[in-house]
Amino acid sequence: MQFTLRGVAVTVTPLILLALILGLGIAGYGGYDYVQQSDAVDDAVAVETTVVGTDISRSDGRRFYYRISVEHTYEYQGREYTSKQVFPGSTRPIYTVRSDAQRSIEPYEPNETATAYVTPDNPSGAFLKRQTVFAPFRFIGFGSLLALLTALHAIGARNPGQNVGISQTTGREPTRYDTVFGFNRDTLSRVSKRLMLFTPAVFFVSLVTIVGSSHRS
Known part of the structure; x- marks a missing residue:
């Protein structure tokens, strides 16, 4: 499915939608658990x-x-x-x-x-210990990163004109819709797609390093 949002072309596929929901769900779980921790400590x-x-x-x-x-x-x-x-x-x-x-x-x-x-x-x-822990933030960070990369990938370039009967031209001047946040849409799409492949690995590495080291005392 393709649509335009404020002049920016957005492509949503079942895989993109699933990744976005998954990222938001993981981040939401981390946030919910941290709120539960804070409430438990207070009450x-x-x-x-x-x-x-x-x-x-x-x-x-x-x-x-x-x-x-x-x-x-x-x-x-x-x-x-x-x-x-x-x-x-x-x-x-x-x-x-x-x-x-x-x-x-x-x-x-x-x-x-x-x-x-x-x-x-x-x-x-x-x-036994009346204090919050850092663990939920790994879910917040991983889920937010996954959702962000998925969104950037969705608004990246998708060969405008392909399969819609519109011929693509070359040598034209770039327009303001060729960039997103000042970055070329083609480059943004490629980079975000590659980073999405490394995101799970980063998550599991951080699981046994950042969180573990934060509890050393």
Whole structure:
């Protein structure tokens, strides 16, 4: 499907539409999770909890990373709950160095008491560290980048006149519609298409580097 928006030709294919929805969805998920984290930190109620055990799990594959969990039990409004969350939110941080993961769970020894934080709307998901984490921003960044590159690719040049019975001319003077944000539309289309191929790789590399290193302390 092709249409013109304020003098700029836009081409939308099923693949472009899917990539755009996917990018916006991923970015939206990251933003939603960060808001949930912030609300949980602000609204949480402190309770006493008993640590049952700690665990550090390692991913498989060549680019491995570590995740942590601390199982603990507590009572809230007369009911007993068990949680394994250390941080609020559904997106857990990862660590590229085991010692960093170990340092995060070091204060929690089995059979000892600690302070947990419970949100009234999710009493079964108490967490131990009352702070937000950087993890959701990798989804925001990846989704936004994918959506941006997809949009730039959609407004790139598509051989005007092809398959519509209009002959293309050569040697004409460029018009203001030949550029987007000051860049040649042909070049913009080619570059954005190539960058889209590298975006997933950048996302997974950042998954085990930027996020992991941000939790070193």
